[in-house]
Each structure stands twice: as structure tokens, then as C-alpha cells.
Amino acid sequence: MTSQETAPPRKAPGGGSVSSRLRGIDAARGAALLGMMSTHLMPTFGPSPQWEPTFVGLVFSGRSSALFAVLAGIGLALSTGKQEPRSGADLWAARGGVAMRALVIAVVGLTLGGLDVNVAVILVHYAVLFLCVLPFLGLRLKALCFWALGWVLVSPVLAYLIRPLLEANPPLQLGHNPNSEDLGTPVRLLADLFFTGYYPVFQWISYLLFGLVMGRLALKTIKVQVLLLAGGTVVAVVAKLAGVLAMEAWGGRAALESLPTTRGYPLESMLQVNLTGLEQTGSWWWLATAAPHAGTTLDLLHTGGTAAGAVGLFLLLGTLAERIKVNFLIVLSGPGAMTLSLYSAHVWVVSGFTDKPLPAGWTDEGMYWAQALAAIVIGVLFALLRRRGPLEWVAHTASRVGSYRPAVEG
Numbered sequence: 364m365t366s367q368e369t370a371p372p373r374k375a376p377g378g379g380s381v382s383s384r385l386r387g388i389d390a391a392r393g394a395a396l397l398g399m400m401s402t403h404l405m406p407t408f409g410p411s412p413q414w415e416p417t418f419v420g421l422v423f424s425g426r427s428s429a430l431f432a433v434l435a436g437i438g439l440a441l442s443t444g445k446q447e448p449r450s451g452a453d454l455w456a457a458r459g460g461v462a463m464r465a466l467v468i469a470v471v472g473l474t475l476g477g478l479d480v481n482v483a484v485i486l487v488h489y490a491v492l493f494l495c496v497l498p499f500l501g502l503r504l505k506a507l508c509f510w511a512l513g514w515v516l517v518s519p520v521l522a523y524l525i526r527p528l529l530e531a532n533p534p535l536q537l538g539h540n541p542n543s544e545d546l547g548t549p550v551r552l553l554a555d556l557f558f559t560g561y562y563p564v565f566q567w568i569s570y571l572l573f574g575l576v577m578g579r580l581a582l583k584t585i586k587v588q589v590l591l592l593a594g595g596t597v598v599a600v601v602a603k604l605a606g607v608l609a610m611e612a613w614g615g616r617a618a619l620e621s622l623p624t625t626r627g628y629p630l631e632s633m634l635q636v637n638l639t640g641l642e643q644t645g646s647w648w649w650l651a652t653a654a655p656h657a658g659t660t661l662d663l664l665h666t667g668g669t670a671a672g673a674v675g676l677f678l679l680l681g682t683l684a685e686r687i688k689v690n691f692l693i694v695l696s697g698p699g700a701m702t703l704s705l706y707s708a709h710v711w712v713v714s715g716f717t718d719k720p721l722p723a724g725w726t727d728e729g730m731y732w733a734q735a736l737a738a739i740v741i742g743v744l745f746a747l748l749r750r751r752g753p754l755e756w757v758a759h760t761a762s763r764v765g766s767y768r769p770a771v772e773g
Contacts, residue, residue: 385441385582387681390692391674392434393699393742397735398427400709403482404731407636414629420636425655428485428562429570429666430673431702432492436574437582437674439493443500446579454501456766461500463765465493467758471707476542480714483639486706487541488562495564496571504579511572515667518566519650519659522558527644529554536560561639566658573667577674588678595671602665606653609661610634615648622646698742701752705738 407420443449443457472486499510529535535554537545545552557565580587610616620630624642633641634654643649643657653661677692684692698705712734721730745752751759 385678385681386684386690386692386696387588387678388434388437388441388582388674389696389699390681391430391677391695391699392702393695393697393739394673394677395427395430395434396698396702396706396738397695398423399431399485399706400734400738401731402427403709403713404734405727408629408632414632416632416635424636425662426666426669430670431485432489432567432570433574433577433667433670433674435489435492436496436571436576437578438574439496439500439571440575440578441582446504446581448501448503448579450501452768456768458497458500460762460766461493461497463761464758465490467754467761468493468703471703471754473541473543473546475707475710476540477544478540478711478714479717480540480710481717482540482710482713483561484540484710485562486703488556488560488564488567491556491564492567492571495568496575499572499575502575504576507572507576507579511569511576514572515569515660515663518569519663522563522565522658523643523647523650526558529559530642530644534559561656563658566663569663570667570670573671577671582678583682585679585682588675588682591671591675592679593672593675595668595673595675597668599665599668599672602661602668603653606651606659606661606665609648609651613651615651618646618648693743693746694739696742697744697746698738701742701745701755703758704752704754705742707754709734709738 401419402423405419406417407424409415409417439461440448442461443454448454449457468486469490472484472488472490475484475486499507502510535551536559537551537555541552541556541560545555557563577591580591582588610619616630616634619625622645624645628641630641634652636655638652638654638657649657650659651661652659653665655662655666677695680692681696684690690696716730721727
């Protein structure tokens with residue numbers, strides 16, 4: 364959620380410094396932020412008893428958060444050597460910086476987790492993902508591809524086998540956002556973060572690996588940008604089609620609807636929007652879905668493919684902006700460069716309206732557009748001033764401390 368791209372810094376007005384960056388990556392991050400905010404503030408299902416999926420549910424649910432995670436992997440690749448990964452002492456220094464950045468994100472996430480808010484806060488999971496991919500930062504492209512493919516194929520099966528053991532009575536599951544009090548029950552906290560919670564880190568490592576693979580490519584070339592757009596689109600479509608066929612044509616949904624744990628749920632709509640809340644046990648058909656937040660191979664491939672396509676699209680738009688010398692992406696790249704601050708502010712604002720009526724004349728849609736516009740204005744302002752967001756500054760400073768290596772006397 365914090366930008367990771369690094370390059371020789373250039374001085375900003377007022378004595379600060381900012382880094383040269385790929386505008387398309389920040390723009391994609393900004394789009395992910397706005398998409399995620401939409402799922403927090405606007406309905407993803409229509410009213411009962413139909414529970415029809417809404418536009419927001421069909422388009423953004425599961426995909427925006429996956430894009431965040433993929434972009435994290437891309438950022439880590441860009442900050443650890445781009446196409447040529449760092450090695451030796453440089454690599455260990457980079458890992459130290461990433462670990463310190465993860466610590467800052469975790470602290471912010473635990474703090475937000477203490478708020479009374481009906482939002483699944485991703486930050487603690489995000490920080491743990493950073494730590495989990497530290498061993499992969501020194502791998503080259505070919506090795507990363509093998510790891511990414513293996514992880515997306517194997518991790519959902521292992522999670523399916525492990526999860527019932529953790530969901531037994533009493534379940535090793537939080538049922539709320541991780542907060543500082545949960546540090547007192549580390550086994551339950553880790554079980555929730557990795558397997559039983561909203562963003563299961565064990566499967567989500569796949570997204571970081573996808574991002575590392577993309578970040579090791581020559582992202583500034585048109586060829587790679589088109590490859591990401593076209594290849595990601597094809598993977599997303601094929602994975603979703605396979606999931607739909609498995610559920611609707613081959614009997615998967617009928618088999619799942621017969622389970623005691625799904626009776627009373629609008630499974631047809633949930634398969635299109637979000638499977639969170641369902642106990643995905645008792646049938647191997649669960650592994651054949653491509654539903655958002657299912658954590659299956661098809662879900663990871665579909666949402667990873669949409670993320671790759673989005674990255675390719677925004678990189679192409681960034682290339683176009685550079686060629687015509689008009690930075691029209693600033694409306695997304697501005698907020699995209701300070702998503703940790705803006706996401707945290709968004710969660711804090713939403714907590715103020717939890718279980719309370721909206722102000723007179725306000726609607727869910729109006730609340731979303733007000734917050735989205737505020738995020739864009741603040742992001743553009745910071746971009747024009749060439750300043751980091753406040754939490755980005757803290758994370759960047761922590762990263763520099765973590766990656767510091769004292770000079771060796773010659």
C-alpha cells in the first residue's frame with residue numbers, strides 16, 4: 364500500500380526529495396484504492412430476497428484488494444533491483460528496509476483494527492505478506508515464475524485441508540479486524556491471518572509472487588505493457604469461464620447448495636461477489652469456484668489476471684502521458700502515491716458512521732463520491748507539491764533505517 368519504487372532522488376520544492384517513478388503503477392494503485400473504497404461504502408448485493416449483485420459487487424469485489432497485493436509485489440521488485448535482483452549485502456539491506464516498512468504498516472493496521480468499523484482492514488495482512496516474501500526478493504525471473512505457478516496451484520489445496528482443523532470448536536478465528544489485543548493470543552491471530560480470516564495470507568502470497576514476476580520485467584517497454592494487458596485479460600477470462608462452467612454446467616453449485624453450511628445463503632449471488640462468511644468445507648467443489656475471496660486457484664488466477672491487465676493498461680496510459688507531455692493520470696497517480704495515508708483516513712472516517720445514520724440528505728453513493736473526491740484532491744495536491752503522505756514518510760524513513768549499512772573503511 365506504500366509505494367516501493369526507488370531511484371536516485373531529485374530535490375523537491377522546500378528541500379524535500381521524491382523518487383522517479385512509473386506513473387502507471389501509482390495510477391493503478393490509485394484505482395485500486397478507489398475501487399476498494401467503493402466496496403466499503405456502497406452495496407455489493409441488492410436487497411433481499413433476490414440479493415442480486417450490484418455493479419460495484421460484480422466489478423470491484425475481490426479485484427481491487429488483489430490489485431493492491433499484486434502492486435505490492437511489483438513495488439518490492441522495483442525497489443530490489445528491478446530486472447536484476449540485488450544480491451549479497453545489498454539484498455540483506457533491502458530486506459531489512461522491507462521488514463521495517465512492514466512493521467510500520469502492521470502498527471497502523473493494528474491501530475485501525477481497534478476501531479469499530481464495518482470494513483475488513485487489510486493492513487496487518489499486507490504487512491505479513493511483505494515479511495513472507497522476503498526470501499523471494501533475490502530470485503530471478505525464471506525461478507519466480509516457477510514459485511508463483513506452484514504456489515497458486517498448491518496453496519489453495521493445502522489451505523482447504525488445513526482450514527477445517529483450525530475452524531473446529533473453538534475456532535482459531537478472530538471474527539474481527541486484527542488489533543493490538545490479539546497479540547495476546549498469537550496462535551489464534553496467526554491462524555486467522557494465514558487461513559481463516561478475510562485475506563488468507565497463505566494463498567495471497569500468490570499475488571505478491573505475481574507482482575514480483577511483473578516487476579522483474581522491463582515495465583517501461585510497450586511490448587511488456589501490451590503483454591500484461593493482453594495476457595492478463597486472457598488469463599482472467601479463461602479462469603472465470605472455467606469457474607462458471609464448473610459451477611453452472613458441471614453441477615458444482617448444486618452440490619454446494621446441498622451442504623448444510625450453505626442452506627439459507629444466496630449462493631448464486633455470492634459466487635459472483637464474495638464467498639466470505641461461508642464455511643468452505645465438506646466438498647471438493649469449493650476448489651472449483653472462481654468466486655471473489657474464495658482463495659482458490661481459479662480465483663487467484665482470475666483476480667491476478669485482472670490485476671495484470673490493469674497494470675498493463677495503466678502503464679500504457681502512463682507511456683502515452685509521457686509522449687504527449689500531459690500528466691492526465693495525476694488524478695489517480697496522486698492518491699496512488701499515498702494510499703497508506705488515504706486508506707487509513709478513509710477507514711477512520713467510515714468508523715465515525717458505523718451503526719449510525721448518515722447525515723440528512725446523504726446516501727451511500729454520496730458518501731463514497733465525497734470521500735473519493737477528497738482522496739483525489741489531497742493526492743493531487745501532495746503530488747504537485749512533490750511531497751510524500753505523512754504515513755508514507757514514516758514508512759520511508761523506517762525503510763531507510765532498516766536498510767542502513769555502515770560504511771566499511773577501506
